[in-house]
Amino acid sequence: MPEMLLEATGVAKRYGAVAALRDASLSVRAGEVHALMGANGAGKSTLVKILTGAVHPDSGSILVQGTSFMAKSPAEARRGGIVSVYQEPAVIPDLDIRSNLRLTDTPVEPFRHWLQELGIGDLDLSELARDLPLATLRVIDLARALAIEPHVLMLDEMTAALPADLTERVLHVIGNQRGSDRCIIFISHRLIEIAAVCDRATVLREGATVGVVDINEGSEERIVALMLGERAAKSEAQMVARAGSGPSVEATTPRLAARELAVGGRLHDVSFELRAGEVLGVAALEGQGQDELFDILAGARRPDSGEVLVNGAPVSFRHPADAIKAGVVYVPADRAEALLMQRSIRENVALPYIAGFRNWGPIRMSAERTKVNAAIAQLQIDTRAASEVRQLSGGNQQKVTIARWVAGGVETMLCFDPTRGIDIGTKQQIYELVRELAAAGAAVLFYTSELKEIQLACDRAIVIFNGRIVAEIPVEEADEPTLLRAAYDLPKDVLMPEELAAEEVASDHATALPAAVVAPTDPADPGPQVSA
């Protein structure tokens, strides 16, 4: 057995009453891409923070190349060859890229080399970081980490919400590191990516390592079983039973309708109808105008032309409060956008109802409590850390966001990638919740960056490409290949260009990386502009 490059044993960390890690261990060989798996709140992030010196463990030992190495700060870990790339890039927004490199003593030439490898070699280094799209910043962060030739590279949800082409390049580069003298610790909720690039996986559950799995055919089942533990081991999120055969009320006026909405160059002529009891899926590659569409519907932005109708009556939202009054509520992907992180679950859930100016005077506490408790119970929110929402795991935070609208009796809910960065078990609960809401008469618009969720939660799907609705697909046909083809705006009956077909094969079988190269796109415009 080759020597372990990194060996952590018995690592534990408590935050007050909460044990984030109880007994975590991790052994990684040189030349290995190693997955670190676990449901949200299992302790993956804490372990990464300990390895990079951002957090100090209460106990445990960490060996790098056989010698004890306990970093006291990220700077020290960096010097010791341990680098991490986080979900939110560690790039200073107010500095240009060149200054960011200098701040971290990163050599420029290797950095350029890795940018090239990652498909954004034409990046202008004097661009301010704040002017670049998030996806580009993540890739920059990765290139910067690779440029200092680390022994141990940790990627924490690196690919979450990256557009497909960049994900492709990132996975390709990571896969190429196999057999090198460094190791990569790879954290992702997407089993497909794990299967594509990883050699082994360490699974954490409730702060302890519960197993190490060799990645091969069928290991996904085992990983999921380990992650879920004694909970019924669902192999994958399952199709949720639908109430009846979808909305049968074709004749009634739609709950929410868009008529020829347009915003600058981002959105053109978008029209659709959403009926009560229906979940309408929205599929699109990154940056095709879905952000603008949801902003308009939620009242955060006004369209240049076109109109929005609620229950058949045209509305003009000046403010999200107007949308909420009209019964249209918004669940963003980024929980930090929706929640008061320092306040309690209760206050967060009750916020929309006590924020109305109409009820000056004392808040009716008992009525509020009843509603809030009902919503918390319905969503099975973990209330151990009820006093501050920021102590909750990402999945539970998202449930709080949804609970606030459920408590008020939701009519129309706009979900924008609500399951981003959430573990499988909680995802499943969110799909079920969305179906329950629809069954109870709500209308739900559901954008997701994970195409397979469309079939799991929706009744039909619309596909947006380059600011236009290019397809409407009934749920039976809305499998991943069909949606992907539509999302790239390819006609159904025409063969895909070879490189896209290769990509699709990779995501279908998840065994090998595509050798083909997706054309690199301009960093200022991350949307793949592949023309059919």
Next chain:
Amino acid sequence: MSAAAQARAPQGAPVASRLRHWAERNSWTLALLGLFAGILLLTYLIQPTYGAPQLQGLAVGAMPLAMAAVAQAIVVISGGIDLSIGSMMALSSVTAAVLMKDQPEAFAIPVVLGVLLLGVILGIINGALIVITRVPDIVVTLAMSFVWAGVALVVLASPGGGSAEWLTGMVKGPLGPDFLPRALVVLLIIVGVIWIPLRRSTAGLSLYAIGSNRLAAFRSGVSVGRTKVFAYMLGGLFSAFGGLALTATTGIGTPVPGAYTLLGVAAVVLGGVSLAGGRGGVAGPIVAVFVLALVRTDLTLLGVNSNISTVIQGAILIGVVMFGSFLTMRQART
């Protein structure tokens, strides 16, 4: 070296691309300079005799506030705020004035250096208290402003003391041509010699980093605490320069601080430094100080009641910043 610009520069040569970037980044300061030129023109229209002596007076009068604005700008860029700048200036001013009174000219050299060192120490105390006690910046510096103001009164109970001839000579009068005030040149040299190399160093980048995004800075390996102390240290240093400028321009030490702290904040905001940290530089605030001073001059020339002109200055501050964010928002929308 300019591989970056070459890689994507359909606009032309790398130099042009760099120049464009530079102009883009400094658009606020350039616009302020334009505003200053406009107001200067207005001044000539109001008072055709306004000339070199008045310009020199303007520069002399603005110098202490300019130093205060630079001190505040550095602290604000790093994500903090220093409410003790006025008091530190007063303490530096009286210390210098007391030590220099009735002393030989040469003795003033170690005094000046000593006062600068004093400023550095005061700043380090501010920063260290914030980092170690974790009490918010605004609370610590507010409290320390009382402390330093009290110490200044202990050193010198009423305005007095003296200034070395050469120190006063450094700021009074023109340098070369008549219209180039000596105070302005000295100000620009002091700020330039310290700030320009700093901005290009890792330490300077770290100032922006912790002000822009503390978590990202920490993860990039920046020592947040040390950088914060460094920022307050520079704040103390420039406050000491401000105190020396007070003594040099007035010839005496003044133990009661003027409104330098809050006027400094006003200049920082007007100078395009984001109070949220991470954005801006020291050039903008300096220009802003001159804009504010010239506006005040104009109002005096127009015979406006000085109380009313304070009201007008406040209104201008809000108006300009509002107009600026309005432009930024429009730009973001297109």
